[in-house]
Amino acid sequence: MEYNPYDILGVSPAASKAEIAKAVAVAMKQKKHPVDIIAKAQKSLLKPEERIIGDYLRPILPTIKNFKYSDLSPLLQPAPTLVLLSEFDALEQAIAQSAEEERLEREPLPINLSELFIEGITACKEGLYPKAIKHLEDYCQGCTDHNSKDYIQVQIWLVRAYQMSGNLKRAIALCQLLTSHTHPQVQSWATNTLLMLSKEVSHV
Numbered sequence: 001m002e003y004n005p006y007d008i009l010g011v012s013p014a015a016s017k018a019e020i021a022k023a024v025a026v027a028m029k030q031k032k033h034p035v036d037i038i039a040k041a042q043k044s045l046l047k048p049e050e051r052i053i054g055d056y057l058r059p060i061l062p063t064i065k066n067f068k069y070s071d072l073s074p075l076l077q078p079a080p081t082l083v084l085l086s087e088f089d090a091l092e093q094a095i096a097q098s099a100e101e102e103r104l105e106r107e108p109l110p111i112n113l114s115e116l117f118i119e120g121i122t123a124c125k126e127g128l129y130p131k132a133i134k135h136l137e138d139y140c141q142g143c144t145d146h147n148s149k150d151y152i153q154v155q156i157w158l159v160r161a162y163q164m165s166g167n168l169k170r171a172i173a174l175c176q177l178l179t180s181h182t183h184p185q186v187q188s189w190a191t192n193t194l195l196m197l198s199k200e201v202s203h204v
Contacts, residue, residue, distance in 0.1 A: 005041035005050075008033055020045050113142050117150055124157050129165040136161060152186055159193060163200075172197050 006013060009023040020042060027038045044050040111119070120135030136158040143151050155178060162171035175197060178190035 005044040008037060008041035009045070011045070015045070017046065113139055116142070117154060120154065121157050124161050124164075127164070129161045132161040133158065133165065147182065152181070152183065156189065163197065168197055168201050172201070 006015075009015075009020060009027055011019055011023045015023070024038060024042045027033060027041075028035070033041075116135045116139040120132050120139055123129070123132035123135060136154050139154050140151070140158070143154075145151060155174065159171050159174050159178075162168070162174065172194060175190045175194040178186055179194060181187055181190065
């Protein structure tokens with residue numbers, strides 16, 4: 001239904017049969033539309049099933065016509081090519097490298113306790129705190145004598161490594177454990193360090 005019968009005859013959806021007949025006569029005199037179009041409009045409005053179609057199409061027909069004559073040529077143009085910025089060229093490699101580093105951090109290093117001890121403390125002195133933490137934590141996991149001098153020393157260096165790497169929560173948690181150590185000097189050191197770390201946290 002290219003033309004809505006209501007618009008052809010100029011009547012409302014509530015028009016009666018008499019009003020439709022009168023509108024047909026007026027439309028014939030005005031000759032704005034061909035005779036066959038006027039006759040078809042009259043026929044549509046007099047048949048209930050076709051009049052329902054006219055009622056439905058009346059609000060959306062103008063939109064359909066506008067769309068029919070719209071310029072859709074831009075849709076025929078080829079899609080633009082996606083160009084990736086050069087700084088993202090190595091993104092996948094960087095992600096893979098980061099994932100591998102995380103995996104290695106979770107796995108114990110294949111070296112003995114004495115090497116872990118030396119490498120961990122050396123790395124901490126050199127300011128290589130992530131490396132120091134890895135070596136010192138692995139040492140703590142592998143050492144069974146928690147009252148040994150080396151184990152206590154590693155724990156103290158580990159507190160410093162946590163602190164200097166910005167992980168104050170882990171440094172404080174380890175200090176809290178050391179405050180209950182059996183050795184009085186370790187308790188004293190842990191208590192004083194814990195007080196200092198608490199002040200650092202309050203200023204963050």
